[in-house]
Structures are given as structure tokens and as C-alpha cells.
Amino acid sequence: MKVLILGIDGYLGWPLALRLAKRGHEVIGIDNLYTRNAVKEVGSDSAFPLPDPEERVSFAKKILDVDITFYKADVKDFYKLHEIIQRHKPDAIVHFAEQRSAPYSMIDVDHANYTFINNLTSTINLIYSIIKVDPNVHILKMGTMGEYGTPNYDILERPFVEVEINGKKDKIPFPKWASSWYHWSKVYDSYNLLWANQVWGITITDIMQGPVYGTRTEEIIDDKLRTRFDFDEVWGTVVNRYCVEAVLGLPLTPYGKGGQTRGFISLEDSMQALTLLLENPPKQGEYRVVNQIHEVYSVMQIAQMVKEVGESLGMKINIQNVKNPRIEKEEHYYNVETNILPSLGFRPKKKMKDEIKFIIEDLIPFKSRLENFKRVVMPKTDWRKGRENK
Amino acid sequence: MKVLILGIDGYLGWPLALRLAKRGHEVIGIDNLYTRNAVKEVGSDSAFPLPDPEERVSFAKKILDVDITFYKADVKDFYKLHEIIQRHKPDAIVHFAEQRSAPYSMIDVDHANYTFINNLTSTINLIYSIIKVDPNVHILKMGTMGEYGTPNYDILERPFVEVEINGKKDKIPFPKWASSWYHWSKVYDSYNLLWANQVWGITITDIMQGPVYGTRTEEIIDDKLRTRFDFDEVWGTVVNRYCVEAVLGLPLTPYGKGGQTRGFISLEDSMQALTLLLENPPKQGEYRVVNQIHEVYSVMQIAQMVKEVGESLGMKINIQNVKNPRIEKEEHYYNVETNILPSLGFRPKKKMKDEIKFIIEDLIPFKSRLENFKRVVMPKTDWRKGRENK
Numbered sequence: 001m002k003v004l005i006l007g008i009d010g011y012l013g014w015p016l017a018l019r020l021a022k023r024g025h026e027v028i029g030i031d032n033l034y035t036r037n038a039v040k041e042v043g044s045d046s047a048f049p050l051p052d053p054e055e056r057v058s059f060a061k062k063i064l065d066v067d068i069t070f071y072k073a074d075v076k077d078f079y080k081l082h083e084i085i086q087r088h089k090p091d092a093i094v095h096f097a098e099q100r101s102a103p104y105s106m107i108d109v110d111h112a113n114y115t116f117i118n119n120l121t122s123t124i125n126l127i128y129s130i131i132k133v134d135p136n137v138h139i140l141k142m143g144t145m146g147e148y149g150t151p152n153y154d155i156l157e158r159p160f161v162e163v164e165i166n167g168k169k170d171k172i173p174f175p176k177w178a179s180s181w182y183h184w185s186k187v188y189d190s191y192n193l194l195w196a197n198q199v200w201g202i203t204i205t206d207i208m209q210g211p212v213y214g215t216r217t218e219e220i221i222d223d224k225l226r227t228r229f230d231f232d233e234v235w236g237t238v239v240n241r242y243c244v245e246a247v248l249g250l251p252l253t254p255y256g257k258g259g260q261t262r263g264f265i266s267l268e269d270s271m272q273a274l275t276l277l278l279e280n281p282p283k284q285g286e287y288r289v290v291n292q293i294h295e296v297y298s299v300m301q302i303a304q305m306v307k308e309v310g311e312s313l314g315m316k317i318n319i320q321n322v323k324n325p326r327i328e329k330e331e332h333y334y335n336v337e338t339n340i341l342p343s344l345g346f347r348p349k350k351k352m353k354d355e356i357k358f359i360i361e362d363l364i365p366f367k368s369r370l371e372n373f374k375r376v377v378m379p380k381t382d383w384r385k386g387r388e389n390k
Numbered sequence: 391m392k393v394l395i396l397g398i399d400g401y402l403g404w405p406l407a408l409r410l411a412k413r414g415h416e417v418i419g420i421d422n423l424y425t426r427n428a429v430k431e432v433g434s435d436s437a438f439p440l441p442d443p444e445e446r447v448s449f450a451k452k453i454l455d456v457d458i459t460f461y462k463a464d465v466k467d468f469y470k471l472h473e474i475i476q477r478h479k480p481d482a483i484v485h486f487a488e489q490r491s492a493p494y495s496m497i498d499v500d501h502a503n504y505t506f507i508n509n510l511t512s513t514i515n516l517i518y519s520i521i522k523v524d525p526n527v528h529i530l531k532m533g534t535m536g537e538y539g540t541p542n543y544d545i546l547e548r549p550f551v552e553v554e555i556n557g558k559k560d561k562i563p564f565p566k567w568a569s570s571w572y573h574w575s576k577v578y579d580s581y582n583l584l585w586a587n588q589v590w591g592i593t594i595t596d597i598m599q600g601p602v603y604g605t606r607t608e609e610i611i612d613d614k615l616r617t618r619f620d621f622d623e624v625w626g627t628v629v630n631r632y633c634v635e636a637v638l639g640l641p642l643t644p645y646g647k648g649g650q651t652r653g654f655i656s657l658e659d660s661m662q663a664l665t666l667l668l669e670n671p672p673k674q675g676e677y678r679v680v681n682q683i684h685e686v687y688s689v690m691q692i693a694q695m696v697k698e699v700g701e702s703l704g705m706k707i708n709i710q711n712v713k714n715p716r717i718e719k720e721e722h723y724y725n726v727e728t729n730i731l732p733s734l735g736f737r738p739k740k741k742m743k744d745e746i747k748f749i750i751e752d753l754i755p756f757k758s759r760l761e762n763f764k765r766v767v768m769p770k771t772d773w774r775k776g777r778e779n780k
Binding site for chain 2: 078108109110112113116117120121124125128151152153154156161163164165166168169170172173175177178181184187188191192195198199200327333383384
């Protein structure tokens with residue numbers, strides 16, 4: 001299979017490239033390296049130093065004996081994207097080329113606009129390129145469980161659902177309620193793809209993924225093959241951040257009461273799931289919605305787990321609940337349908353508690369590097385304060 | 391009251407400025423004149439020649455003795471918009487600064503992206519400016535009935551509705567299903583404003599308006615005060631286009647079977663409704679959804695009405711159903727709740743059939759001007775054909 005990965009330089013993009021290449025697929029990737037710069041913009045950096053993309057590709061060749069083709073390009077540039085798609089005629093395109101941080105989108109008006117423009121334009125460009133080249137190319141688009149919010153009903157794996165309003169029934173797109181401009185931009189990309197599916201019959205898997213954590217996959221067998229690892233308050237997600245807080249001797253910082261419950265998945269299991277979805281595409285013209293989560297925890301439970309693991313490694317760890325900068329319910333119903341991945345043979349292999357140990361062990365050698373970024377770990381970007389920023 | 395109109399140079403913006411100024415309100419307006427150029431881009435022009443904005447303002451002074459302040463500025467430029475809002479501190483802001491043509495958004499990838507970027511950025515900029523200056527400023531935002539599509543349930547005037555999914559109930563944002571990138575951009579602006587309302591408590595009227603038609607308002611008492619009038623396949627809406635087809639001796643062109651049913655409102659009654667909503671704002675922090683339509687007709691009924699009126703004026707008129715370039719149901723349920731405007735005293739004064747006569751009479755003196763644009767009246771922009779265009 002020939003796979004084009006938009007956003008190949010990212011946390012998921014790079015390990016997916018290694019996984020697919022190692023399984024014998026032809027892998028082409030595009031990245032504009034925006035995330036590298038945007039993480040520096042907020043005063044942070046990847047926990048592991050990153051080789052340049054060209055070096056990455058050559059390390060992959062040397063260490064794993066795989067070929068990956070890399071283009072530095074911006075998916076917002078339709079003509080460039082289209083030229084690459086026409087040249088390679090991929091069977092599947094993985095769309096990770098989105099601004100992926102909720103806090104980043106909430107910094108101020110410029111970051112809000114950047115998020116909408118980048119994410120919507122990249123998806124529209126992909127749609128138009130595909131309908132010209134071949135509407136049967138399978139688009140695997142990274143969505144987020146955050147598109148649904150935390151409703152009192154079950155989160156089903158389907159694009160439409162029938163509801164009754166004032167005594168009359170009709171199907172509607174599955175309801176969404178996001179909690180940041182970033183999350184809204186993902187909702188809009190999902191709707192745009194769903195509409196394009198209805199109009200032009202394009203073939204889509206919309207993966208609604210929970211937060212991913214971890215440092216390892218089966219292919220990351222050398223420091224030179226590591227994927228980026230973000231831990232600051234803007235770019236880091238909860239499990240990874242708490243591990244860095246533990247390593248730095250900072251308190252773990254659940255937001256508010258810490259009752260926010262989400263479905264999580266390890267980096268390794270995310271790779272397993274994405275590979276399964278690519279190797280088992282939906283029917284031509286189908287819009288397949290897949291909820292991709294494994295273990296469900298509240299953030300307080302995660303803090304307790306990191307504390308326990310850290311202490312077993314001889315660390316002293318406190319938990320310090322901080323004022324919630326986000327707009328979210330701190331206690332809520334949460335029930336997520338996950339039938340599709342198991343039906344394709346998905347069997348998660350990693351438990352969060354075991355992975356936390358590996359994350360901490362992998363971070364310890366980089367402790368002095370992490371010390372430089374201590375000040376960007378604690379939460380500062382207050383969702384409600386848009387008005388006080390620029 | 392002090393009112394800032396974003397998009398003051400448009401079909402609705404200009405007559406609303408005249409109406410509000412004539413009623414003693416202070417009127418400030420912004421426009422980037424994009425529509426003037428974009429209409430020329432597709433080879434068309436306003437049926438009535440338009441004075442420059444500065445001339446418009448001076449004619450308004452001379453003929454109606456009203457003061458209107460005009461800025462040529464782009465609402466996509468946050469800093470410029472914010473400077474104007476800070477300088478004038480309006481009580482209400484009317485947001486018409488959106489790309490407003492569905493066919494335009496469907497021309498190709500560049501027009502799709504332009505529509506999303508322009509419409510979402512202008513609304514985000516407005517939100518951020520308001521939450522800095524004063525979240526109590528009343529935002530009157532032009533939505534469209536097209537955001538709802540043509541569902542089998544009633545279209546209610548409310549931002550949220552309770553539904554049951556798999557036996558569990560929760561409120562969801564009122565469901566929408568758009569039918570072009572333009573309509574989706576309006577859906578997304580509504581959701582962004584609704585979310586901003588929930589987070590920052592801003593005060594909003596979201597007017598879901600049906601297609602507007604007509605050439606006259608009480609203030610347009612001189613050719614020099616006319617508002618623009620579009621009739622080409624990209625920028626013209628159905629009633630206005632059929633009237634031009636009649637004047638040019640072209641067949642009237644319902645799309646497909648012509649069963650598409652919509653709620654319409656005359657330009658004069660639209661002004662009455664908008665003025666009522668501005669003079670009777672919602673409570674501070676309320677999100678008020680208003681369906682602003684008057685008469686409900688199918689497009690075939692409209693074609694028959696134009697034929698009848700035209701023939702009564704001695705014209706020879708044929709109706710010629712053409713292949714529908716749009717993606718829409720040609721027969722469907724359509725029931726729209728309209729309680730809010732009547733409760734504020736809204737009493738529509740115009741009937742479509744009477745107005746059609748005035749439109750045709752107003753157009754006849756411009757017949758030779760219209761002859762120049764004959765070739766852009768018939769539909770060409772095929773929704774499904776995005777792939778064949780650039």
C-alpha cells in the first residue's frame with residue numbers, strides 16, 4: 001500500500017511512518033514543521049531533542065532499513081499538496097496536518113484564527129485534491145473525542161443519528177459540542193468531510209481519538225528514532241505532562257477537582273489501531289466513524305497512578321489540584337461505543353500504569369534538559385481570559 | 391442608539407444604514423468593498439449603477455439629511471476592527487461582513503477557502519473585540535435559514551434542543567445540515583458565537599433569514615440612494631433573478647422540479663425586522679435565535695408569479711426548468727417557527743406579488759445595461775463539479 005502522511009513530523013506522524021514502512025508499505029510524508037516552531041514560541045521544546053526531518057529519514061534507513069520520502073511543504077498550499085498527491089497517487093492519506101493544541105487556540109485572537117484557517121484550509125485542500133485525482137483514495141482523518149464534549153448520552157460510532165424534535169423524526173449529524181476553538185475546528189473538519197462524502201462519495205475514516213501518551217513503539221529502538229514529546233501547558237497532554245512534573249520534582253496538577261474522565265490510548269496501541277484502519281479501509285464511499293480509546297480514567301486517577309509509580313521509583317511526589325483554566329465539566333457521564341476496532345482485531349497491549357513507568361525511565365536521562373523548561377509546565381492559558389490577552 | 395454595521399455597502403447593509411439613520415440612530419459602517427469586486431469577477435455587476443461609498447454618504451446627507459460615518463476597512467484585520475469599535479463604542483454591531491453567495495463558495499478550492507477564512511475570521515475578530523471592549527454590546531448576526539437544510543422536523547427558534555439518543559436525554563445545539571461551503575461557514579459562525587455566548591456571556595441575536603427580494607425601502611426615494619441589486623447565477627437570489635430574466639426576455643429557470651420551498655421576505659420587511667431586533671435587544675448575555683421569514687413559496691410558484699406579473703405588463707414569458715446545479719431536496723417538509731418577531735410587533739407590509747411588479751418596473755429603465763450581462767444569468771456553477779474546475 002502507498003500511504004501519504006500529512007504531518008509526518010509530529011508525535012503520531014513519525015512513529016506511524018516507521019510502523020507502516022516497517023510493515024512494507026510505501027510511505028511518503030509532508031510537514032511544514034509548524035509544531036516545532038510553535039512549541040518554541042511558547043518557550044518550550046520536545047523533551048527529546050529531535051533530528052532534522054532529513055536526518056530522521058536517514059536514521060530510519062540506517063537503523064530499520066526502511067525508505068521514507070519527506071517533503072517540507074504546507075498543506076495549506078493547495079497547488080503544492082495537489083502536485084505531491086498527483087505525483088505519488090497514494091492509496092491512503094493520513095491527515096494529521098492540523099494545529100492540535102486546545103490551549104494554543106485559546107491564547108488570543110491570532111491563535112484562534114490561525115487554528116481555524118490552518119485546520120479548515122488543510123482539510124478543504126485535501127478534499128479538492130482527492131475529488132480531482134481519485135475519490136476512492138482512503139482518507140484517514142485524525143479527529144478527537146473532544147468533539148463530542150461530555151454528553152449524558154452514549155457516544156456512538158456513527159456519522160448520523162435519528163432524533164425526535166417536537167414529535168417529528170429525522171436523522172441529524174451526530175451531535176457535537178466542543179470546548180475550545182481547536183476542538184470546534186475539528187468538529188468543522190468532520191462536518192466538511194461528511195458533507196464531501198455525501199456529495200462526492202469520498203471514502204473516509206474519522207478517528208475520534210482520546211489523548212495519547214507514551215514514548216515507545218516497537219520501532220523506536222534507538223534514541224535517534226524517537227518521536228517528539230511535549231509536556232508544557234500548551235502542547236503537552238495530561239499523562240505525559242504529569243510524568244515530566246514527577247521527574248522535575250514538581251507537584252502533579254489536576255485541573256479543578258480532577259473528575260474529568262476521558263478515554264486514553266498508548267502510543268503503541270494508537271499505532272496498532274491506525275495501522276489496522278489503514279489495512280482494513282471502509283467500503284468505497286463510506287464514512288466510517290471510529291472511537292479509538294482504550295482505558296477510561298479521570299485525571300485524578302491518572303495523577304494518583306503517576307504518584308504511585310514515581311514513588312515506587314524512589315521519587316517524592318505531591319498532587320496539587322489547581323484552578324481549572326479550561327471550560328469543562330469536572331464530573332460527568334461518559335460512555336463511549338468502541339466496536340469497530342475490536343471487530344478488526346484490535347487488541348490493546350499496553351496498560352497505562354506500565355507505560356507510565358517507561359515514560360519516567362525514558363525521561364530521567366533528559367532531566368537537566370527538562371529543567372530549562374520548568375516554567376512552562378504549570379497552567380497559564382486561561383480559556384475565559386481571552387479578553388485580557390491581546 | 392449607536393450602531394456599527396459591518397458590511398454597510400451591501401444589499402442589506404446600505405438600506406439598513408439609511409433606515410437606522412432616518413430613525414435618529416447614530417450609524418457607523420465598515421466595508422472592504424469585496425462584493426463589488428467579486429461580482430465583477432464573475433462577469434456581472436449590480437443592476438443599478440452604484441455610487442462610491444463616499445458619494446453614497448453624501449447623497450444620504452443631501453437627500454435624507456442624515457449622517458453616516460463610513461470606513462473602508464477589512465473586518466479580517468482584527469486591529470483595524472478593534473480600533474474602530476474602541477473609538478465609537480457602539481451599543482449594537484450588525485454583522486453582515488460575510489461572503490454571502492453559496493454558488494461563489496462552490497466555484498473551486500480557492501473560493502471555498504476564501505469563504506471559510508473570510509467568514510470565520512470576521513466573526514472571531516468581532517468576538518474578541520467585543521469581549522475586550524464590552525461583552526454587553528448587542529451583536530446582530532446575519533444567519534440564514536439555509537443553515538438548517540430541509541429537515542422533517544420543525545425549525546424552532548432556539549439555540550439548544552433536548553433530544554434522546556439510545557434512551558438517554560441531553561440538550562444539543564439545534565441541529566443543522568448545510569448545503570454548500572457558504573452555508574457551512576454560516577453554521578460554524580453560529581456555533582462559534584453560541585460557544586462565545588456560553589463562555590463570555592456575550593449578547594447575540596442570530597437572525598436566520600430567508601432569501602430577501604426587492605428594490606425598495608421607505609428611504610430609497612431617489613436613484614442615488616439605491617442599494618445594489620444582483621441577478622447573475624452566482625450572486626443573485628431567486629426572486630430578483632427571475633425578474634431580470636423576465637425583463638431580458640429570457641425564460642425563467644427553476645432548478646429541477648422547482649419544489650424547493652423556502653421562506654421569503656421583502657427588502658422593506660427585512661428592514662422592519664432588523665430595526666425591531668436592534669431597538670428591542672435580547673437580555674444581556676442572551677443568545678436569541680430569530681427566524682425571519684414572511685411568505686413561504688416553492689420556486690416554481692415564484693416563477694409562475696413572475697410570469698403572471700410580467701404578462702400583465704405586456705411581456706412574453708416562458709418557464710424552463712433547468713438541471714439543478716445545487717445539492718438540495720426538490721420536495722420536502724418545511725415548517726418554520728416564527729414567534730419572536732411578531733411578539734416584538736413585526737407586521738410585514740409587503741406581498742411578493744406586489745413587490746415583483748415594482749422590481750420589474752424599477753429594472754425596465756436599466757434594460758440596456760442588463761443586456762450586457764445576459765450570459766451570466768443562466769446557472770453554470772455545478773455544486774458537484776468541484777473536481778472539474780481548477
